[in-house]
Each structure stands twice: as C-alpha cells, then as structure tokens.
Amino acid sequence: MTAQFDPILEGLIRAFWLLVTLDPEVYSIMLLTLRVSGIAVILATVVGIPLGAGVALRDFFGKRSLMSLVNTLMGLPPVVAGLFVYLLLSASGPLGPLQLLYTPTAMIIAQLIIAAPIVLGVTVSAVGSVDKAIRDKALSLGATRLQLTLTILREAKTGIVTSIILAFGAAISEVGAVMIVGGNIRWATRVLTTAIVFETELGEFSVAIALGIILLLIAFVINWVLTRMQWSGLRR
C-alpha cells in the first residue's frame, strides 16, 4: 500500500472507532447536523408543498416570473444565503435584537432559505405534470375541491418526495451558510460539514475522512427511507 492511501484507510478505521466508542463530541456533531438540516427541511416541506400545489393548480398574473425567480433560487449558492441571513441577524441588522447569530436557529433559517425553493420548484413541476384528465376524473367521481387537490398531490407523490430528497441533500451537504451564520463553534454550532473543513485545515485528514464517511452514512440512511416512501404503492 502506498502512502497516498494511508489517510483513507486510517479514516475508515477512525470512523468505525468513533462510531463504536460513542465518541461524545462526534455524536453531538451528528445530532446537531440532523437537527439543523432536519428542521430546515421539515419547515421547507410544510411551506413548499402547499405553496407549490397552489401555484401549480392556479393560473394567475406573474406565474411565469415567479417560477423564474424560484428556479433561480433553487440554484442559490449557500454562501449567498448565509451572507443574507448574517446581515439580517447581525447586531446592526433588522433582526439583530433577537441575538440569533451563531446559534443553531440561525443555521436553520439559512438552510430553510436554501431548501424551500427546491421543495417549491420541484413540487410545482411534479404537480403540474399530473395528467389534466385526473382533475375531471376526480370531480366526476364526486370529489370536493379539497379532495381533488389531495388526489392530485397523491398522483404527484414520486415527484414531491424527490423534492424532499433534493432539499435534504442540499441542506445537509452545504457548508458555506452554516459556517457564516453558525461560526463553527465547538459543542455549539459545529456540524459535520464545518467540522470536516476545520479538521482538514488542521491537517487531521483521517478525522476529516471519518466525519465525511459518517455524513455519507447519515445521508444514505435518510435517503433510503425517503426512497421507500417514494416508491410505496406505486407500480414497479
């Protein structure tokens, strides 16, 4: 084995070790990562799905312009979102008195701004691509307006769950926004991505790799659950 591969192998062993020995710092970083990205994505879902359904099912003036804006925000660089939230929450900013900067709440707000447009944009496209004949069908079979909307959402289920998967992926993997508004404070606002940056800068490559593997594992488990949801009850 060449020296080049040593950090990776060491990282694998280190990751396994950190997980089985229940390293308290690693566990607190993992839990904070899950809490911040989890809450951000849940909020994005709660806002994005009904809003997306509303936009997709209604025609109104400015719909195209709104969708252009949403599609642009879907590609919003996390650093820009972080900068925006930083300015909002900094002592001299409009929400400065709330003293939220460098707290997990600030990180949740920043990730919400990243995740919400993704849920909204992908939901609009998923709901919009449901066969128009489904509408007549549901109404003809006696559905109320609300039942009709729920029926259309169920037909768009695969696409809607995709929006959640994409939003979660974007939130848990971003580093720029949580770094700016969270500050990477040990035991307080350090999440997996910022910890990886930190350890890499220190030259602790094996720890960085271990954290990277843990991040991948978490992403895999959550996506596995979401993918099950996406396919359940559908034609395979």
Place this chain on the structure above:
Amino acid sequence: MAPIEIEDLTKTYDTTVALSNVSLRIEQGDLLAIVGPSGAGKTTLLRLLDLLEEPSSGRILFNNIDTTSIDKDRLGLRRQIGMVFQRSILFNTSVYDNVAYPLRVRGVKDQLDQRVSEALELVGLEGFERRHALTLSGGEAQRVTLAQAMVFRPRLLLLDEPTANLDPRNVSIIESTITKINHHEKVTIVLATHNIAQAEQIASKVAVLREGVLAEVGNAAEVLEKSSELLASFGASVNAYSGEADLLEYGLASVDIGDNIRIEAATRKKGKVTVFIKPEDIIVSTSPIRSSARNTLKGKVTGIIDLAERVQLKINAGKEFSVIITKKSFHDLELNLGSEIHLNFKATSVRVL
C-alpha cells in the same frame, strides 16, 4: 334525477361552437345513444351533463332542478352521476383503491370491500382488487372505470365512446354490462358513440348530432332508418354502405353499393337502404369456397391491426371492408399485406336499415 331536460343548450370555446341550441328530453330508464362523427359535440354534451362545464347559454334541468342556477349543490347532483371517459384514466394505485375512491370521497365506510367487489363483479373483473391499476390492459382498465362509475349507484350514467379502440371481446363485455345496468338497475344511460351498429344494438333512443346541431332524435330504429345515409357517410362506422335494394325473391334483396359491388341481404326492404356487416361475421379464405354464404367478394389485404387476441384486417374489395379474425387463423392462413383473399358472409349477417 330524471326526467332530464336539455333546453336550448349552447357551448362555445373561444370562437368554435361545440354545441348549438340543443334541446332534448331524457326519461327515467332511457338508454339514449348520441351518435355522430368525431367533433360533433358528443363529448361536450356529456361534460355539460356531468356538470364539469357550464353552458354558454341554455340550461339543463334534472327533475325540474335548474343546474345552472344552483351553485352550492352541484356537488350533490354530480355525486348522482357516473361518467366513463373515452380515455380510460386511473389513479396510480391498486384496482381496489381506484374503485373505492368514489365511496371514500362520499365518506362511505360501511361495507367498502363488499361494494368494491360487487362493482368489479358487474364488469367481470372479480378478484382484481389487489392488481395495480397501471398494469391492466386497455380493456380491463376501461372496465375498471365503469366499475368506478357504478360503485356509488348513480342515477344517471354517462358513457363517452366507452368501447372505442378496444378489442371485440372487451367491447362485447362492456356492451352487455351497459345493457344489464340499464335493464336490471334501471339506470338512465346516455351513451356517446360513433358506432352505429352499437347504437342500434343497445340503445332505446337515438339522437344524431352533427357539427353541434341535433339533427334527429327519437326511437332508435326509426332514427337510424331515417338518417341512415347520413350515418353511413360518417365513414367512422365500419362496413357500412348505402345503396339501392332490389328484391330478388321474398325475404332476399340485392343491394347495389356502388363500385360494381352487390350485396345480398335477408330483408324485405326496397329502395334506398344502408347495410352493415359486423367485422366478426365475415369469413376469410385464401381460395374460393363453396358454401351457403350468399356473398363472396375478392380483395387484397391493405392493413393489419393487432387487437390483442385477434387481428383486424383492412381489405380492399372495391370498397374497404374490415374483418376481425383470431390470431390463430391469421397465422394459419399466412396472411400479409397485399395477400389476395376472399370474403364470405351470409345474407342473414347483413343488417339493413
């Protein structure tokens, strides 16, 4: 629900007039066929009856209730009407959930399983509950949509070309189910079709629509006879030809349908008539056969259409004929495009209007 009175109904989309001043009365228990070529306004009329759309002018009354003036109870009325759309669309879930849907939106909780299985039994799909709706064949899917429309026991059933593009076996299942629903359950049915033979076979009343205008309405046999030439000119109905009938002997006539083709038909009619031959009633042979069939024509295969278990042949024998045979016959006869074949059919297989 009944009687249904359609008064001066007009529907326009932008600049096109889909329906123009249509007035029609449908009695309880009627099986009314609306016939007409594509684009005649049949679908528009059914969508208006299902309260999916509002008329541009005129009105529809269900049992003296003006549907254009009530806003709040359109849902209540619509929930008494079943509709089968021409394109069978189903929800992306199991057959059971599809058929239970109309009951669930009505808040029905009692005997869901039983009512779903009864509805599936009605259309000959017992035991299909657990199948996924999107894995069904076209004919099965259309029968599930009929079960969906019947599961909530509607007072009025609207059928928009329910058998278009289906194979003969599914067509006959759906036709006999429609007849059963009308006779046994006494449900009023409005059936849009461009298939005149179907209208003649199952409808009690016929209305002819042409370019949005009601051309004829009344007792099925009379209307079809009166407007037979018009109906044959749709061309949409297969093996329908109009011509002059001369009596050969009592009960047998020879009909000149043009292009040097004479068809012998068991009828006592003389003069202008329209004849129909069901595609399944024509026997195909690769060489002339000696048989009791009064009609023998020679032609060439110009089209082959796969219909699941059967094959539809288009044959040019001076006029275009459609023939439906089993796959096995098709392979045994080794037919191809351009094959020369003989068509044989009995004088009693020719329907004369």
